[in-house]
Amino acid sequence: MLHVAEAARVSVATVSALLNGTATVSPELTQRIEQAIRDIGYKRNAIARSLKMGTTRTIGLTVPHITNPFFTDVVSVIQQAFDRAGYAVMLCCTDEDLNTQDEQIRLLLDRMVDGLIVARVGDGGLLKGIVEDTNVPVVLLDRLCEGVDTDAVVLDNQRAVFDAVTYLIHLGHRRIGYITGTSDISPMHDRMIGYREALQAAGLPVAEELIRSGNFHEIDGYNATMQLLSLHDRPSAIFSANNPMVIGTMKAIRDIGLSCPEDISVACFDDFPWSDVFVPQLTTVAQPVQAIGEQAANLLLDRLAGNRDAPPRKLVLKGRLMIRSSCRPLGAIAQSVSA
């Protein structure tokens, strides 16, 4: 900017005023300055600007795994939304590890991000302190956090699983295996409640040996399914709590020599673009990824636009059961239950 000012024989203040439109600049100087900018190929240094202004027009986004299609889609939507608004997005993957998450959040705050969207991990860690101590707005994504009172957008997980399990029950399934993620995050907690309530509502017992948990990875789903399938009285259906784990479920079913849906029915959380192309076409609970991403972005953009004092807003969206062909009706039992 100094060079531009010299070349145009004006002060840097004038150049800045013109660039930001903060003061009227005479046509004559405007022309000289614009010419100088072109000649020099000047680009404003956003870092210096950030330092002075205290704002970076950059936000931080942390998710557990970007390869989980649910997060891939949501990240994509969020990225687009902030792109439109002229913000850059710093992406971090925490790999379901609390320490990693804390480190990355620290990294982001050091870099003075204007806001944070977090699909948290563990019990929140630093998150609580940040929401309380700093005035960096935080939006929780997908997962609430005990004791952290801030904007959030989540799914009605309990209801979604309730519906899915009820659907399985209506098909005649009585022993329904349930594979969950670690129970310290809200969606898994709520989904578990939905599972139990659906069984109870149908007057079915909750068999604890049918409930397995893992750390969200394919291998966890695989192991859990192996255990379920080697039970003395194995389940006739399995509900898997996320996408990577259901892939593990399908592999376990294949490896053990069974087939879906003939031998065992499968449903799961999170839809994916190819779910209705291949066989078995999985019955899933689809999350409204577009809406989730947009709402999260909007909540944060609203705070960034200055609306700091509004009380925390919590948006709860509805899942949608996508019924396909991976669950088969169980004839005899179906009748006895629906009777």
Next chain:
Amino acid sequence: MLHVAEAARVSVATVSALLNGTATVSPELTQRIEQAIRDIGYKRNAIARSLKMGTTRTIGLTVPHITNPFFTDVVSVIQQAFDRAGYAVMLCCTDEDLNTQDEQIRLLLDRMVDGLIVARVGDGGLLKGIVEDTNVPVVLLDRLCEGVDTDAVVLDNQRAVFDAVTYLIHLGHRRIGYITGTSDISPMHDRMIGYREALQAAGLPVAEELIRSGNFHEIDGYNATMQLLSLHDRPSAIFSANNPMVIGTMKAIRDIGLSCPEDISVACFDDFPWSDVFVPQLTTVAQPVQAIGEQAANLLLDRLAGNRDAPPRKLVLKGRLMIRSSCRPLGAIAQSVSA
């Protein structure tokens, strides 16, 4: 830092020296400063640091679509690598649009990223000027760029498609539909050559009506497949040039009432974690995503470590044909060809 200095009754220069280890600080002052840092909860401002140092420890990464599983995986690997090295990653999706890409690169450069990894779009746009004019190191990912002479890591696309198509020919297919992306980017160009060469090597004619192109999206694959399937003499096999497009291909096959591989064989570029769980299990060309991501990260990290003057390095990795069950042998024809 000023507050810390005051609280510890030292100068800011000493605090800075201690924090950076650039000078020895007496145990006494060290202790006072560390105490003050704890008391105040001081965090160094990375923006001010960046301004002074001229480095942000942040890199920019642009890809066409993060929802394309190939890019999802590569982004994930790159993100991890830079995370380990203490760098933050700004992610941008260009949506296969050159203007968007140019804007985003500008945005990234304004923010003084230390380096750039680009899976480019279009003819490169600003890219060329940046590589020449700035001293921000650039690594091209997946796609080379005419006239841009810089580090790159790509696949041997020609060979990969040659192998895949040759495999189809060995199975007895003679009319092999080929769905490609826009031909202005190097992988599509090279893959097309691989396709033609495989046919020629087998003494088969290249029928232009069997070649369709689209803009990488599912819908493009769908439309292209619809056209191929409504040809008078329709192909017995289709090779689709990326993942979203092959999903379109599968949907078109389904919608037109055919089935794979009974009525038509399908193979495609890019593997995915679920490709061997569902039916048909797609035969694919798997890219070494882990290696691609790591190599790209390493190339850039090496430049960032100071190795600026080495000549551009171009890494060419090999694809791997994953033979599954989506392509069936064509009895009679197979014999006449292999005879």
Next chain:
DNA sequence: AACGCTAATCGAAACGTTTCGAACGTGTCA
């Protein structure tokens, strides 16, 4: 006792912006 050497510490400039208040020239009004 005067000197020089080393180690520790500090003051101040610099990075590239924004912004506030001051200065300047010009035209208007009393």
Next chain:
DNA sequence: TGACACGTTCGAAACGTTTCGATTAGCGTT
């Protein structure tokens, strides 16, 4: 003619660091 307002322009401080050269204190030498 002098006071005043207005529209432009500018000088300089500030944002929070790093870094260079200067300063100081302590200590061994001669």
